[in-house]
Amino acid sequence: xxxxxxxxxxxxxxxxxxxxxxxxxxxxIPAIAQERSTxxxxxxxxxxxxxxxxxxxxxxACYWSRSRSELWFKGETSxxxxxxxxxxxxxxxxxxxxxxxxxxxxxxxTGHHSCFFRTIQQAQGESPDQDQSGDRGQxxxxxxx
Amino acid sequence: xxxxxxxxxxxxxxxxxxxxxxxxxxxxIPAIAQERSTxxxxxxxxxxxxxxxxxxxxxxACYWSRSRSELWFKGETSxxxxxxxxxxxxxxxxxxxxxxxxxxxxxxxTGHHSCFFRTIQQAQGESPDQDQSGDRGQxxxxxxx
Numbered sequence: 001x002x003x004x005x006x007x008x009x010x011x012x013x014x015x016x017x018x019x020x021x022x023x024x025x026x027x028x029i030p031a032i033a034q035e036r037s038t039x040x041x042x043x044x045x046x047x048x049x050x051x052x053x054x055x056x057x058x059x060x061a062c063y064w065s066r067s068r069s070e071l072w073f074k075g076e077t078s079x080x081x082x083x084x085x086x087x088x089x090x091x092x093x094x095x096x097x098x099x100x101x102x103x104x105x106x107x108x109x110t111g112h113h114s115c116f117f118r119t120i121q122q123a124q125g126e127s128p129d130q131d132q133s134g135d136r137g138q139x140x141x142x143x144x145x
Numbered sequence: 146x147x148x149x150x151x152x153x154x155x156x157x158x159x160x161x162x163x164x165x166x167x168x169x170x171x172x173x174i175p176a177i178a179q180e181r182s183t184x185x186x187x188x189x190x191x192x193x194x195x196x197x198x199x200x201x202x203x204x205x206a207c208y209w210s211r212s213r214s215e216l217w218f219k220g221e222t223s224x225x226x227x228x229x230x231x232x233x234x235x236x237x238x239x240x241x242x243x244x245x246x247x248x249x250x251x252x253x254x255t256g257h258h259s260c261f262f263r264t265i266q267q268a269q270g271e272s273p274d275q276d277q278s279g280d281r282g283q284x285x286x287x288x289x290x
Contacts, residue, residue: 039184039185044175088262091260091262097261109236116242117233119231123165123166124164
């Protein structure tokens with residue numbers, strides 16, 4: 001991948017071996033992005049080893065797009081970047097939290113600050129947002145900032 | 146399942162059709178439990194349709210244990226129950242947040258309040274916690290309160 005992103009500050013631990021995480025059968029792990037200043041959960045996306053390594057090296061959230069099968073630097077073209085302050089691992093090593101500073105309007109391609117902008121009552125009877133093909137993989141085509 | 150749990154308050158939306166969520170190939174959806182009072186992310190677990198229906202009906206977090214292949218009312222025997230205040234759905238309908246009031250010491254079988262008690266730096270070089278067989282499915286055997 002030829003990265004054109006602005007480099008952030010490498011996280012402590014970059015360059016060291018990746019921790020022994022439990023990757024799923026597809027080599028992925030769910031990653032929750034939580035906003036540092038507010039505690040708001042912004043989104044849930046997926047990482048493979050390379051996405052995690054890129055995130056550690058650049059200090060910017062890099063995910064694996066399941067729909068496009070490629071690395072996806074969050075906000076690469078939209079400007080809605082996520083600067084990663086810390087990464088937390090759960091007790092059994094099969095989920096991550098990224099503590100992030102969110103650039104721009106928010107994390108969601110719909111223009112909402114968080115992707116979790118509906119309650120289940122609001123979602124009942126509705127179709128899920130079909131603009132996306134599965135995992136916000138087309139994020140950068142969404143919000144224009 | 147013969148439920149011996151103390152009933153909570155059904156959530157608004159219980160009894161109505163489930164929203165059109167994107168369940169994965171195994172019929173599951175990731176569910177983030179976030180503490181209402183603090184905003185702390187406590188854990189990530191998985192739900193199937195029945196777990197979500199049980200949660201809506203009882204007001205208590207019910208997950209699907211991937212390791213035991215059974216419904217799992219969080220804290221059933223340990224007392225570390227989660228009372229669900231609200232459920233949020235993300236933009237593309239493939240992830241949930243449960244806003245919960247956590248009973249007892251916390252969500253994690255290790256005794257920590259949150260399962261995400263390590264940073265990735267702390268996890269580097271460590272093995273993941275092998276006490277669990279995959280998804281906190283043996284939660285109730287953990288914390289003694």
